Amino acid sequence: MAEVTGVVLEQLPSSLYRVRVEGGSQVTAHIADRMDRNFIRVLVGDRVRIELSPVDSGRGRIVEKLV
Secondary structure, eight states: OEEEEEEEEEEETTTEEEEEETTSOEEEEEEOHHHHHTTOOOOTTOEEEEEEOSSOTTEEEEEEEEO
């Protein structure tokens, strides 16, 4: 899986987020289970690290909230 960083643009229904990644493209991402179990909240404007899906490059998983 490829890892990229990006900024959260908007929060979508069903715990999905729209994220603008470094290259300028937009990705739809959900929160990784590890972050959800530890109650880490992701808000619009936060910088995050995403693992992109090997099957669909438009989908991903938020694995870390960057400071």
